[in-house]
Amino acid sequence: EDQVTQSPEALRLQEGESSSLNCSYTVSGLRGLFWYRQDPGKGPEFLFTLYSAGEEKEKERLKATLTKKESFLHITAPKPEDSATYLCAVQAPGTYKYIFGTGTRLKVLA
Amino acid sequence: NAGVTQTPKFQVLKTGQSMTLQCAQDMNHEYMSWYRQDPGMGLRLIHYSVGAGITDQGEVPNGYNVSRSTTEDFPLRLLSAAPSQTSVYFCASSYIPEVAGRSQYFGPGTRLLVL
Numbered sequence: 206e207d208q209v210t211q212s213p214e215a216l217r218l219q220e221g222e223s224s225s226l227n228c229s230y231t232v233s234g235l236r237g238l239f240w241y242r243q244d245p246g247k248g249p250e251f252l253f254t255l256y257s258a259g260e261e262k263e264k265e266r267l268k269a270t271l272t273k274k275e276s277f278l279h280i281t282a283p284k285p286e287d288s289a290t291y292l293c294a295v296q297a298p299g300t301y302k303y304i305f306g307t308g309t310r311l312k313v314l315a
Numbered sequence: 316n317a318g319v320t321q322t323p324k325f326q327v328l329k330t331g332q333s334m335t336l337q338c339a340q341d342m343n344h345e346y347m348s349w350y351r352q353d354p355g356m357g358l359r360l361i362h363y364s365v366g367a368g369i370t371d372q373g374e375v376p377n378g379y380n381v382s383r384s385t386t387e388d389f390p391l392r393l394l395s396a397a398p399s400q401t402s403v404y405f406c407a408s409s410y411i412p413e414v415a416g417r418s419q420y421f422g423p424g425t426r427l428l429v430l
Contacts, residue, residue, distance in 0.1 A: 239418060248319075248405050248421030249358070292358070301346065301365055302373060303419070305358040 211306035228293030319422035338406030
């Protein structure tokens with residue numbers, strides 16, 4: 206069964222304390238892995254798409270990487286405004302369906 | 316561009332009532348979808364459409380109907396609301412995902428409470 210698992214469920218960091226969020230997936234024939242940011246009371250906002258193992262993408266303090274079984278979202282020197290829920294999703298092979306993980310709630314303390 | 320818009324923002328229904336959640340996009344996207352988001356469950360796909368007149372079921376379609384008469388609009392209908400349908404509903408759109416990696420744009424959501 207195609208599945209996406211995110212860990213940890215919640216993470217508290219001090220401002221400037223770097224860390225990583227994990228997204229593991231079990232799909233055959235990955236057609237894209239997506240990272241989204243979701244602020245409370247709002248819809249998810251697209252961050253990155255990764256297509257193949259070894260690929261990396263960066264945006265400000267965020268860097269996403271991909272292996273054959275998992276993706277990491279690295280947060281370098283986070284600021285309080287990085288506090289949000291980060292969602293990971295994959296496109297199910299051969300379909301137009303997307304499978305989302307349950308997200309990681311990140312809180313960055315000043 | 317307004318992007319993806321959803322109405323209403325919040326709705327309270329009684330069990331058995333019907334209602335339609337509206338979704339519209341002005342980006343000429345072929346692909347539109349509806350998700351529900353529940354605590355601890357993540358986003359789950361309800362229905363999706365790859366163009367006007369074409370719809371298909373997602374992971375949790377029971378109790379919901381959709382239609383797509385235009386490229387811009389993709390309403391979600393609850394025929395007889397149940398407390399289990401209390402959730403936050405998100406509409407999303409993108410260009411057709413034939414090419415891998417078409418990112419989706421999400422609306423602001425509709426919070427539905429069924430009593």
